[in-house]
Amino acid sequence: MKIWLLTLAICSFTILLSCVAEKPEETTKVTTSVQSPNEDSELALLMRFMYDDMYRVKAELEAGKRASLEHDPKEMFTAEPTDSAQVSTESYKAFGQAYIAAYNAFHQAGQANLKGHFEVLVQNCMVCHQTTCPGPMRRIENLYFDN
Numbered sequence: 001m002k003i004w005l006l007t008l009a010i011c012s013f014t015i016l017l018s019c020v021a022e023k024p025e026e027t028t029k030v031t032t033s034v035q036s037p038n039e040d041s042e043l044a045l046l047m048r049f050m051y052d053d054m055y056r057v058k059a060e061l062e063a064g065k066r067a068s069l070e071h072d073p074k075e076m077f078t079a080e081p082t083d084s085a086q087v088s089t090e091s092y093k094a095f096g097q098a099y100i101a102a103y104n105a106f107h108q109a110g111q112a113n114l115k116g117h118f119e120v121l122v123q124n125c126m127v128c129h130q131t132t133c134p135g136p137m138r139r140i141e142n143l144y145f146d147n
């Protein structure tokens with residue numbers, strides 16, 4: 001009985017360690033994902049700027065500051081994409097409009113509600129990515145406050 005318990009304890013400890021150990025590896029993967037700059041589309045560059053902008057604001061909100069976003073979300077509809085099939089769909093338009101609405105709501109929100117509105121914004125990133133471009137979703141998850 002005791003040995004069984006010990007084995008269980010060791011196993012769960014190992015599992016716990018592997019989860020903890022995975023984190024730093026993930027973040028290095030995230031920060032080193034720079035691809036050949038010449039081939040990046042306008043939309044890809046805009047998205048990267050949006051990510052960095054969101055990351056900065058997340059840190060400022062965590063520090064209890066009031067922060068505003070600098071990217072212009074309307075450019076999602078004018079920037080040249082890598083693949084026009086990704087942005088010519090009805091869902092891209094609908095998700096893009098929803099994102100803009102969430103962006104405006106964030107900027108109109110009072111200090112007490114900023115974090116909540118920020119999370120809604122991240123959700124809007126994720127929802128569009130689910131159908132148009134799932135690749136960056138792991139990275140976008142970093143924008144949630146508990147990550």
Ligand code: HEC
Nearest residue numbers: 041043044047051081082086095096099125128132133136
């Ligand atoms: C309306 C849909 C939509 C919304 C909303 C959206 N994205 Fe994107 N995102 C795309 C598409 C499509 C691409 C692929 C662009 C390309 O390759 O030209 C992309 C690409 C990216 C990339 C990869 C860029 C690269 O390096 O190639 C990142 C990172 C990204 N988005 C982050 C975000 C973040 C953060 C948000 C929210 C603040 C967001 N996206 C909101 C559709 C969206």
